[in-house]
Amino acid sequence: MKLSAPKAIVFWIAVALAVVALLMELGVLNIGFISAVWVALVAFVLLGLGNILKGF
Numbered sequence: 001m002k003l004s005a006p007k008a009i010v011f012w013i014a015v016a017l018a019v020v021a022l023l024m025e026l027g028v029l030n031i032g033f034i035s036a037v038w039v040a041l042v043a044f045v046l047l048g049l050g051n052i053l054k055g056f
Contacts, residue, residue, distance in 0.1 A: 001052070004053075004054050004055075006047060006049075006051055006056065007050065010050040011047070011050065013046060014043045014044070014046045014047040014050070017039055017040070017043035017046070018043040018044075020039055021036045021037075021039040021043060022036075022040075024036035
């Protein structure tokens with residue numbers, strides 16, 4: 001499997017989601033209907049898709 005670097009926008013969206021998950025875990029940010037673990041998982045999946053799919 002050949003991996004490619006994700007586009008900059010995908011990378012920065014994943015970073016932003018990871019920061020949101022960190023703030024949720026620390027109790028600074030509270031979104032009642034979703035857990036910080038799920039936000040972090042979405043960030044990692046998005047970053048993984050950016051590496052696997054060409055042009056994403």
